[in-house]
Amino acid sequence: MDDDRGQATILQLLGVGMRYGSGEEVLRDIDLSINAGSFHYLVGPSGAGKTSLLRVLSLSRPIARGKLVVFGHDVRELDRDRLGRLRRRIGVVFQDFRLLDHLSVFDNVALPLRIGGADEERIAAHVSQMLAWLGLADFMEAKPPALSMGQRQLVAIARAVITRPDLLLADEPTSNVDPARAERLMYLFTELHKLGTAVILATHSREHLRRWPFPVLRMEGGRLLSPPASERLAAE
Amino acid sequence: MAPPELDLPLAETPASRFLAWLAGGLTYLAVLAAAAAAFAHGTLLRLAERPVLVTVALPAVEDPAEAERQLAAVRALVESFPGVAWTAPVAAEEVGRLLGPRVDRNEDAQPRQALPRLLDIRFLPGAEPDLGELLRRVRSLVPTALAEETSPELSTLEELARRVRWLGAAAAVGVFLLMLVAVSAITRTSLDLHEETVGLLRLLGAPDRYVARQFERFAAFAALSGGSTGFVLALSTLFALLYLAPRFGFHLLPVEPRPLDWVLIAAVPPAAALVVTLTARIAAAIGLRRLH
Ligand SMILES: Nc1ncnc2c1ncn2[C@@H]1O[C@H](COP(=O)(O)OP(=O)(O)OP(=O)(O)O)[C@@H](O)[C@H]1O
Ligand SMILES: [Mg+2]
Numbered sequence: 373m374d375d376d377r378g379q380a381t382i383l384q385l386l387g388v389g390m391r392y393g394s395g396e397e398v399l400r401d402i403d404l405s406i407n408a409g410s411f412h413y414l415v416g417p418s419g420a421g422k423t424s425l426l427r428v429l430s431l432s433r434p435i436a437r438g439k440l441v442v443f444g445h446d447v448r449e450l451d452r453d454r455l456g457r458l459r460r461r462i463g464v465v466f467q468d469f470r471l472l473d474h475l476s477v478f479d480n481v482a483l484p485l486r487i488g489g490a491d492e493e494r495i496a497a498h499v500s501q502m503l504a505w506l507g508l509a510d511f512m513e514a515k516p517p518a519l520s521m522g523q524r525q526l527v528a529i530a531r532a533v534i535t536r537p538d539l540l541l542a543d544e545p546t547s548n549v550d551p552a553r554a555e556r557l558m559y560l561f562t563e564l565h566k567l568g569t570a571v572i573l574a575t576h577s578r579e580h581l582r583r584w585p586f587p588v589l590r591m592e593g594g595r596l597l598s599p600p601a602s603e604r605l606a607a608e
Numbered sequence: 609m610a611p612p613e614l615d616l617p618l619a620e621t622p623a624s625r626f627l628a629w630l631a632g633g634l635t636y637l638a639v640l641a642a643a644a645a646a647f648a649h650g651t652l653l654r655l656a657e658r659p660v661l662v663t664v665a666l667p668a669v670e671d672p673a674e675a676e677r678q679l680a681a682v683r684a685l686v687e688s689f690p691g692v693a694w695t696a697p698v699a700a701e702e703v704g705r706l707l708g709p710r711v712d713r714n715e716d717a718q719p720r721q722a723l724p725r726l727l728d729i730r731f732l733p734g735a736e737p738d739l740g741e742l743l744r745r746v747r748s749l750v751p752t753a754l755a756e757e758t759s760p761e762l763s764t765l766e767e768l769a770r771r772v773r774w775l776g777a778a779a780a781v782g783v784f785l786l787m788l789v790a791v792s793a794i795t796r797t798s799l800d801l802h803e804e805t806v807g808l809l810r811l812l813g814a815p816d817r818y819v820a821r822q823f824e825r826f827a828a829f830a831a832l833s834g835g836s837t838g839f840v841l842a843l844s845t846l847f848a849l850l851y852l853a854p855r856f857g858f859h860l861l862p863v864e865p866r867p868l869d870w871v872l873i874a875a876v877p878p879a880a881a882l883v884v885t886l887t888a889r890i891a892a893a894i895g896l897r898r899l900h
Contacts, residue, residue, distance in 0.1 A: 379685075430811065456810065456815045459811060472808070487818055
């Protein structure tokens with residue numbers, strides 16, 4: 373059963389540990405529960421494990437220990453096709469963008485829709501609307517290597533949100549753009565959140581935390597320091 | 609022909625680009641091999657169609673009336689035999705000429721003795737008569753009659769055609785097997801080269817069949833573009849061998865292509881494209897399953 377959109381908890385981690393190869397664990401004893409339609413910041417010093425946690429949540433790295441339940445499915449019990457179906461409900465903005473350099477901006481953004489089997493007419497409408505909104509209308513046919521870092525980041529974000537995912541994981545999505553663009557992006561994320569997308573946003577920006585107050589997940593040394601609900605920056 | 613727009617930059621990797629050349633070269637060889645087999649088969653069929661000729665010899669009989677009666681009876685019997693087209697008694701002069709100096713002749717060069725009678729029998733084209741049964745029946749009338757097949761000897765041509773047919777068929781099968789092996793190897797190699805992009809597609813939720821289809825679409829493009837070039841070159845080669853070479857005095861096997869041969873030859877490129885495409889899909893699917 374995939375029809376669990378209405379269920380309150382979309383992500384659940386119990387005692388999760390994760391390591392790269394045979395190295396020591398970079399994530400330890402993570403307990404976390406994320407509700408549908410929620411918004412969380414993920415903060416912590418460099419090397420704390422924010423990116424690693426997002427990799428676990430985006431199902432791009434296997435866990436070494438514990439239990440991970442995504443949209444009501446224990447991921448260890450899923451075959452690859454069903455895992456793919458869950459992944460299509462998750463939008464990811466990678467810290468290093470991971471765009472396909474041989475494809476145009478348009479095709480990069482269209483990729484998740486094509487994978488999901490959308491028809492080209494809908495894809496054309498959606499993608500050009502999204503790119504126009506992000507100020508990239510003139511770059512639709514450009515290839516990523518011809519873009520600035522900031523523009524690439526926008527393309528990566530457009531690709532992550534184009535399917536209006538149930539869960540959006542964004543790894544420092546505003547680190548390369550100017551303040552005006554960053555504000556526009558925060559507006560985009562909060563709008564998606566209002567439409568029902570759960571958002572987890574790794575950031576170093578105190579400015580964001582202050583202007584758009586949401587619960588904060590704080591990490592250090594591979595551990596989650598505090599349960600999110602208990603800490604609200606707005607209350608500070 | 610422009611390569612398809614794919615999520616994987618397959619057109620940009622040398623291993624994949626080589627696929628079109630490979631498909632072209634192998635299609636070229638497969639078409640020539642299939643043509644050789646088909647033409648040789650046609651030649652064999654024509655050789656089999658050539659009518660059987662048999663000559664029946666009846667010993668000499670002194671009484672001309674009796675000789676006449678006996679010959680007529682044998683003719684009637686032979687003409688009722690299945691597959692016989694017609695019979696013709698060989699003229700006495702011809703028989704005399706065939707027997708030559710062995711015949712005792714008078715001063716007018718007329719034979720002094722009665723001569724054996726020969727009866728030429730021609731069977732319908734393609735008929736495969738039981739000559740033993742024919743002789744048995746004739747001997748029920750004339751116990752000392754003889755029969756001999758007199759069709760021209762074509763066994764060397766037949767042997768050659770048989771060998772060409774076998775070699776052509778074997779070569780065509782060999783080329784298809786080579787295609788299978790080479791396309792799997794190339795697909796595996798490009799899968800490894802694009803492992804990172806494949807990982808990203810999977811992360812975006814692409815099922816394996818979506819990724820495999822990328823390889824399949826590229827292979828189909830390579831097979832069609834390379835294969836059509838190979839086909840045109842193979843047809844030119846065939847045309848040169850069949851129609852130009854004889855004008856310059858080079859005669860190959862007595863080849864007369866049948867319409868069916870051309871149908872077979874035209875079926876080779878689509879078959880090759882299908883093999884290449886399916887192989888790429890299956891090799892990609894297997895490779896993807898292996899890729900963690
Ligand atoms: N691909 C990798 N292979 C091996 N170790 C890694 C890999 N990625 C990260 N690490 C290690 O895992 C630990 C956590 O790193 P991670 O990138 O998750 O931190 P982060 O909180 O995202 O840091 P930053 O704020 O700098 O992005 C670090 O010690 C890092 O060296
Ligand atoms: Mg990071």
